[in-house]
Amino acid sequence: MPPVLAVAAIAVALHPHAQGSRVWRPEHRSVVSDFSTVDALAVSESHLFVATPNGLAIYDRRFHRWDAPATVVDGYPTERVNAVLADPADESVWLATRNGLTKYRPAFRQFESMIVPGGVQELLYDGDDPFNGIYLRGRTGWAFLARGSFIPAPSRNLPPPGRRRGSMSVEAVLAAQPVADAMRASVLTDDRLRTYRYTSAARAPIVGDYYLGTDGFGVVHLDPLTAQLERVPFGLLDQGVGAVVTVPGGVWVGTDHRSRRSGFTFVDDDLQRFETVQGPRATGLGFNGVRALMAREHEVWAATDAGVVVFGPDGGTRRLGTSQGLPDRDTYALAQGPSGVWVGTAFGLAFFPAGGVGASAGQTRVPVLALSAARDTVWVGTTSGLAMAAPGSDLLVPTEVASNVDLTVAIVAVTHAADTVVAASIDRIVWRAPAGTWQVERLVSSDIGPIFALAGDRGGVWIGAQGGIAFYRFRQRDYQIFRAPADVPGSVRGLVVAGPYLWVATETGLVRFAREALLP
Secondary structure, eight states, rough: OTTTTHHHHOOOOOEEOOOOSSSOOOTTEEEEEEOBBBBBEOOSSSSSEEETTTTEEEEEEETEOOOOOOOOTTTSSSSSSSEEEEEESOOOEEESSSSEEEETTTTTTEEEEOTTTTOOOHHHHHHSSTTTTTEEEETTEEEEETTTOOOOOOOOOOOOGEESSBBOHHHHHHHHHHHHHHHHHHHOOOOTOBOOEEEEEEOTTTTEEEEEESSSOOEEHHHHHTEEEEOOOOOSSSSOOOEEETTEEETEEOOTOOOOOEEEEEEEESOOOOOEEEEOTTTTOOOSSEEEEETTTEEEEEEEEEEEEEOOOTOEEEOOGGTTSSSSSSOOOOOEEEEEEEEEEETTTEEETTTTTOOOSSSOOOOEEEEEETTTEEEEETEEEEEETTSSSOOOHHHHTOOGGSSSSHHHEEEETTTEEEESSSOOEEEETTTTOOEEEEOHHHHSSSSEEEEETTTTEEEEETEEEEETTTTTEEEEEETTTTTTTSSSEEEEETTEEEEETTTTTEEEHHHHOOOO
């Protein structure tokens, strides 16, 4: 058998990828990650398809807005994408990978794949006969996949060069549009003065404008009529999210300790506007990861491994460290009361009065992992258990807390759901309604792993953990579980409820859930 025939003999029929424990519509669940490193591009008459290591970003060119991205939890290939081809027949997109070929149908949010031994490196179709099928180049040569067929057949007769439609090379675009090369230094330099390179290119049909992908700066649009180049930003600064906080119109997220670029990204409620804060050009922000975020008036406060970072609407930043009153620069938690801000550190608690300097609160020297303020007092989760504090006072452990063995272990998260206080160890939650007694719940870690975060909601509390999220209802005293990776893409580091949405910070991206879809 000639080598090229091996493609046809071994390729298998297209089959849908598994979609997890439930089918999520994009308006019910959207996962936003770092889409700045572009592997391949394709442009149809209506859409731009951006293939990245973390998912497929889709830009609607007609309405100048981003559609919901498709990521691994939706069925996006885990292996790198070599080429992308927009199918003119049905506005779907073909993805070539080292394992074979994947087709994505945006209208149905469905991925289908076929195995091609040796993988697929290149894709194209005949511009004079676009509905006949597509050509794919594998390890052994070119093959043709006819429309409606499931098995590619060997092909030695490609369309003439002038009729081939597929991704362009970067070199071809730079030769045709020298402005893209001349403006490379200014266009491909970020706020930290880091420079990037073009990785891929595509030309839009009919209009003839160009799109260029980069190795960390997203997509650049080139209008040949005006010779203008501009970024088309979409996604986070990095995929790992350490914390999330709601602000008017959207949320701010902070990168986690594994991120290659440290900073903050603003994401608006509609997933259309993305802004970043990376600190001074010369030094950056100087931390490895964000543990907690808090919005206070027009500022955002971040607890990091290098002190508290505060930034405002102008992007300017300031840092609060030991010289401003923190017991330690390694910070874990934040909470605000009417008269100031509480900060939990690796060596105790600090309180920053409004308009003043920081001052240590009490004589505690144990690590403070979690905080939740209620008027002028704050519930404090420490490695030794749950406590309370007020400005200028020592930590107080109420008698009913000290006598409860489940509240004298490390408390990793504390929150309020209306007037109900909820504390969590790595295994379970313990809660108390006003004028009530502490209620100890069953282990939830056996369902979703160690607990990392809490967020109060109507009638219950959200729990974020290594293996997913859960909602606990106080009245029914039961859990509703959503597991990773089918429902949540990775380990959860933070949650926040904002209007119709639950935002979830995970190690592989930010998730926006519609609360009505989670709790119908």
